[in-house]
Amino acid sequence: MSSTRKILVPGEKIEGAISASDYYIYDYKNEKRVAIIGVVDFKQEGVSYSPLNGVYVPKEGDIVIGLVSSHGVANWFVDINSPYQAILSVQDFFGTRQNSQLPEDPFKYLQVGEYIKAKIAAFDRIRNPLLTVQDKGLGKIVEGVVVSVHPTRVPRIIGKKGSMIEMLKNETGCEFFVAVNGMINIKCQNEQLENIASNAIKIIETQAHIPGLTERVKKFIEEERKVRGV
Amino acid sequence: MITLTRPQRFIDDEGKRLDGRKPDEARPIKMQVGVLSNADGSALVEYGLTRVLAAVYGPKESQKSMLLPDRATLRVRYHMAPFSTEERKNPAPTRREVELSKVLRESLEPVVMTEYFPRTSIDVFIEVLQSDGGTRTVGATAASLALADAGIPMRALVAGVAIGKVDNVLIVDLNEVEDMYGDADMPVVAAPDIGQITLYQLNGVLSKEEFRNAIDMALKVITKIVDMEKETLRNSYVEVSEE
């Protein structure tokens, strides 16, 4: 590798010019310091920083997967793996503008314990994030399993130019949807494959910063498929 | 069980303390992060026989009653396990624990970047498993590690150490006997990376000169302890790669 990598912990200085500013870099007496443990890459183009830890903070336009955790009078509360609980209105779910068009018992159609795939419609930290399912491919998740990883591991699961996720798809034959909040929907032909795919994701999560990961995961899937005969 | 008595002398002719340490020498320190599975972050820290476990939960949505619109609410509990002391301690919180919870919270407030997460709360639980002096300073070190392990943004890491005075000599990192029968106990918590002291208390009598020297001694040791914290955190990520 032509670059050097270094793990920095909270309070430590980043030497050199940073090519892109990060949410978890702060200024202290004109020095750049990191607020969260992360890897700093010193390359010719400049210095980059990627946090190894931290929680998911919603951004408008993000596609997330969430777990319906309760409901109010006219909305659901959705756990999106973030400090802030998201809100999905009944009107949005049914795509109506008027209350008169809603079914009599709307909460029957989306129940506590079910997953949804939704877009962050609004979030400004003063109010809780607002979700919408009024877009192509959004709505209740009816197939497959959902596994959750640390949100900082999402880039690793996708891989450089999608290399990791492509490999996962090819090797398992499953479909993956990786949401930015670290929730992943996996759809496979059978439960055995779903298990293998979930375990592969867990390996990527715990070994995210180690080189040679793609090959290791690929080998894991091959071996598991052999052992399980799928 | 260990029974404590007042020693005749705290420092021998060779300048060594009861446990063989030099006046400016801390006890052997051990630290570990990620020791609990449920917590978002955790750490176990030992200074000699003093052993403290810290866990962090959050940030999570705050209860309405204590919600702050522009920052996270920090909640800290310092608590001693019933078996941590010579005589069994009643688990109900004492006045001492109420005060220490407050000063420890105030030692973390300056470094936790609460402005990142308005309307949420961050809980820090500090459990003293075994007490042999300096529990609040070990608690601060454990809390610092647990917060970093939880991925809570921090301006810098903090660590703590107590300075004491026995036989007219200033000493670093008191054990129980030195704390109980010595002339002073001065716990200090600081963040050396940003040059800030976040907790200072004095129990006992010191001259102004001694107070200054004590702060100086504390900061030197704290810088070393923070360096250990840094290595511990880095190693927590490197270890996995060696599997």
Added chain:
Amino acid sequence: MSTTPYKTQIIPKIKRDVYLNLYKKGQRADERDFYSPRKISIQTNVLEKANGSALVKLGNTQVMAGIKIEPGEPFEDMPDEGVLQVHAELVPLASPQFEPGPPDENAIELARVIDRSLRDPKAIDLKSLVIRPGDKVWMLWLDLYILDYDGNLFDASMLAAMAALSTAKMPEYEELETGEVKLTNKVSNIPIKLNKRIVTVTTAKIENYILVDPNLDEEIISDTRSVFSFDENGNIVGVQKTGMGSISQEELDNIVNISSQAAQVYFKLLNDALVSDKKEEGGK
């Protein structure tokens, strides 16, 4: 569990800016300089039924100290010493921020800081408070009652505690044949034996300014406060950092000097008040 204060009074930002502009010019809103405490009044023997009492006004802050002395049992590990108990009550009538109920962390911190600053330098001769060694000793209850809260409870409470301790009288008692110690409901002329007087100096750090004896507004806008207790020889006999901020080593050095000078001011006022109090008594 200790929680970030969420009921703190809000200081309008504009007021903070006004204050900081004044500090830049070396002034404070109430026209004091940085290192002078507010106007102090110390009254002693303000209660008839207590063994000792004092009312201290530090600006608008008012603290009443009451001392009750009762017979009791010594601690097992200190059979030949009386027992000192310090408690503080942030009485709801003193501030809209104070709630009825058991002492909160602020009241407990206040009481414990005063307690330590008296206990560690042995300000009170607890060995003199023994009736029968190992069996009966005097329990000295020092209760600090905050009546009006305009900042800096530590300094006002220590002045009230010292004034009450210095003027308190031991109770008269009889030892019954059963061994019981019975109070006669009269007060003796014997004072509590004190080894030394203590004062406490609180400074607020607001950005890079250090102010002695902050009032409530100054407390609220302060980053952090340092509480230093001194004896008459200039020794530091107790320290507490309180508040959410932090401090550099240099600033702390500076605070030690500023506080030890301000301690002299408090000592003079305290000693003057106690001397004039004696004169009054003599005139009666």
